[in-house]
Amino acid sequence: MLVLGFMTGTSLDAIDMAVLETDGVTIQAFGPAGERKLSDALRDVLIETTKQALAWERGAPEPAIFRHAAEMVAEEHFAAAEGFLQAHDLSWPDLDLIGMHGQTVLHERPRDGRPGRTVQLGDAESLARLTGRPVASDFRSADMAAGGEGAPIAPAYHVARARASGLVPPLAVLNLGGVANITFWSGEDRFTAFDTGPGNGMLDLLMQSRRAGRYDAGGKYASVGRVDEGVLRALLAHPYFEAPPPKSLDRFDFSLEPLEPLQLEDAAATLVAFTAEAVKLALAHAPAESAELIVTGGGRHNPEIMKALAERLPMPVRPAEDHGWRGDAIEAEAIAFLAARCQRGLPITWPATTGVETPLAGGRIVRP
Numbered sequence: 197m198l199v200l201g202f203m204t205g206t207s208l209d210a211i212d213m214a215v216l217e218t219d220g221v222t223i224q225a226f227g228p229a230g231e232r233k234l235s236d237a238l239r240d241v242l243i244e245t246t247k248q249a250l251a252w253e254r255g256a257p258e259p260a261i262f263r264h265a266a267e268m269v270a271e272e273h274f275a276a277a278e279g280f281l282q283a284h285d286l287s288w289p290d291l292d293l294i295g296m297h298g299q300t301v302l303h304e305r306p307r308d309g310r311p312g313r314t315v316q317l318g319d320a321e322s323l324a325r326l327t328g329r330p331v332a333s334d335f336r337s338a339d340m341a342a343g344g345e346g347a348p349i350a351p352a353y354h355v356a357r358a359r360a361s362g363l364v365p366p367l368a369v370l371n372l373g374g375v376a377n378i379t380f381w382s383g384e385d386r387f388t389a390f391d392t393g394p395g396n397g398m399l400d401l402l403m404q405s406r407r408a409g410r411y412d413a414g415g416k417y418a419s420v421g422r423v424d425e426g427v428l429r430a431l432l433a434h435p436y437f438e439a440p441p442p443k444s445l446d447r448f449d450f451s452l453e454p455l456e457p458l459q460l461e462d463a464a465a466t467l468v469a470f471t472a473e474a475v476k477l478a479l480a481h482a483p484a485e486s487a488e489l490i491v492t493g494g495g496r497h498n499p500e501i502m503k504a505l506a507e508r509l510p511m512p513v514r515p516a517e518d519h520g521w522r523g524d525a526i527e528a529e530a531i532a533f534l535a536a537r538c539q540r541g542l543p544i545t546w547p548a549t550t551g552v553e554t555p556l557a558g559g560r561i562v563r564p
Contacts, residue, residue: 197217197218197219197220197292197293197536197539198215198216198217198227198290198291198292198293199215199216199217199218199291199292199293199294199295199532199533199535199536200213200214200215200277200281200291200293200294200295200532201213201214201215201216201294201295201297201528201529201530201531201532201533201534201535202273202276202277202294202295202296202297202318202528202531203297203527203528203530203531204234204269204297204298204299205373205374205493205494205527206300206373206374206375206397206447207373207374207396207397207400207411207494208234208239208242208243208299209233209234209410209494210231210232210233210234211231211232211234211272211273211276212229212230212231212524212525212527212528213229213230213231213232213276213277213280213525213528214226214227214228214229214230214522214525214528214529214532215227215228215229215284215286215291215532216529216532216533216536218356218532218533218536219536219540220533220534220536220537220538220539220540220542221356221537221542222356222359222360223356223357223360223533226522226529227284227286228280228283228284228286229522229524229525229528229529230280230283230525231276231524232275232276232279232280234272235272237268238268238269238272241261241264241265241268242265242269242299242301242317244261245259245261245262245265245299245301245317246301246302248261248262249262249301249302249315250302250448252302254313262301262315262317265299265301265317266298266317266318266319267319267322269298269299269317269318269319270296270318270319270320270322270323270326271322271326273296273318273323274323274326274327277327288327288328288329289328289329291327291329292329292330293329293330293331293332293535293536293539293561294323294324294327294329294330294331294332294535295331295332295333295531295532295533295534295535295536295538296318296320296323296331296332296333296531297316297318297333297335297527297531298316298317298318298333298334299316299317299318300314300315300316301315301316301317302314302315302446303315303346303347303444303445303446304446305345305346305443305444305445305446306340306343306344306345306551311340311341311343312340312344312345312346312444313340314336314337314340314346314347316333316334316335316336318333320332320333320334320560320562321562323562324562324563324564325564327564328564329564330539330561330562330563330564331561331562332534332535332538332539332559332560332561333559333560333562334558334559334560335349335531335534335538335544335558335559336349336558337558338556338557338558338559339544339545339550339552339556339558342552342553342556343551343552343553344442344545344550344551344552344556345390345442345443345444345550345551346444346545346550347377347391347444347445347550348371348377348379348389348390348391348444348549348550349530349534349544349545349549349550350371350377350379350389350526350527350530350534351379351387351388351389351546351549352387352533352534352537352543352544352546352549353526353529353530353533353534354369354371354379354381354387354389354526354530355379355381355385355387356533357369357521357526357529358381358490361519361520361521363519364487365381365382365383365484366380366381366382366383366482366483366484366485366486366487367380367381367486367487367488367489367490368380368381368479368482368486368488368489368490368511369381369489369490369491369492370392370475370489370490370491370492370493370505371395371491371492371493371526371527372395372396372471372491372492372493372494372495372496372501373395373396373397373493373494373495373527374394374395374396374397374400374447375391375393375394375395375397375444375445375446375447376391376392376393376394376395376471376474376475376493376495377389377390377391377392377444378390378392378475378478379549380481380482380483380484380486382483382484386483386548387546387548387549388441388442388481388483388548388549389441389442389548389549390441390442390443390444390478390481390549391443391444391445392474392475392477392478393436393437393445393450393470393471393474393475393477393478394445394447394450394467394470394471394474395447395471395493395494395495396411396471396494396495396498396501397447398447398450398452398467398470398471399411399412399418399464399467399468399471399498400412401447401448401452402452402455402460402463402464402467403417403460403464405452406460408460412464412498412500414498414499415464415468415498415499415500415501417460417461417464417465418461418464418465418467418468418498418500418501419465419499419500420461421459421460421461421462421463421464421465421466422461422462422465423462423465423466423468423469424458424462424463424466427454427455427457427458427466428466428469428470428473430454431450431454431466431470432470432473432474432477434450436449437474437477440481441481442547442548442549442550442551443551444550455467464500465500468498468500468501468504469504469508471495471501471504471505472501472504472505472507472508472509473508475489475505475508475509476508476509479509479510485511486511487511487512488511488512488513488514489505489509489511489512489513489514490514490515490516490518490519490521491505491513491514491515491516491523492516492521492523492526492527493523493526493527494524496515496516496523502515534559535559537557537559538557538558538559538560538561539561541557542557543555543556543557543558544556544557544558544559545558
């Protein structure tokens, strides 16, 4: 199938798009990839939607803004892809399927016998109607309903991508999004995965809270700051790090409060160290010693994060591009891959990735 995958991350930066030719097991060809920055109007709505989602009590009616935001997300996806497809001499009828992850505004892991909650907003019916193509979406809720973590969902694609590059296990793939997640591939179809801790989400929130921009571009602030070891220890004392995997996070699960006494530069440097140390802790759960760590996601553009990983981890740390991967497109490619698996009724989550009891198919397909 020729599949267009969409991904919008919690950084509220852009709509990522990628086309794959895939059967959901192997990758036959890589089509074009690109992005379009979110409009200010949609970003503002999503910021307000996230605030309301965080305040949404269980059992209460869904906030009305969810519906409005979902419609806006679908419309902006359509507008982004219209130009993208035209630029690459493609049209909607060329596509067999569309995969839309939607915008995550809430993620609560299962805890103490209480099921988790996860919300990804995007009106699949509207997108199917606009495009005239079937749309696969809602990739996480079936897993959570079955007692799983609902995240991460990209590990199967990480393994498929590694195979397509001729890489051999054992290896690890780290995705540095708002939250960081890691996939350990130990051979054949054996892989485990979980969220390690913050990616660049906390750093983004720090910059925004101090009115220093939306993110620390080029590691400008972190590069001249000093790590506060006391604050770092306090951050690493969070009970999440003692919990066994599989496990998942929301980017708001860690508080910026311990960083309040620090100057911005020192706070940024400390958060960079926090991201790297959390990955180091994650390596204790690796089923085998990985030959290398391949880094994808927006966080790899921060040279201070990459430097901290290289200094603190025991294996070589390489950006995805070193293996010819499109590091900014991996998640959109993963959604295309998962859409194909959804179409075929293949599992998209496993006991070793989300804690669900048995391999589980997920997602739902809406037809125009």
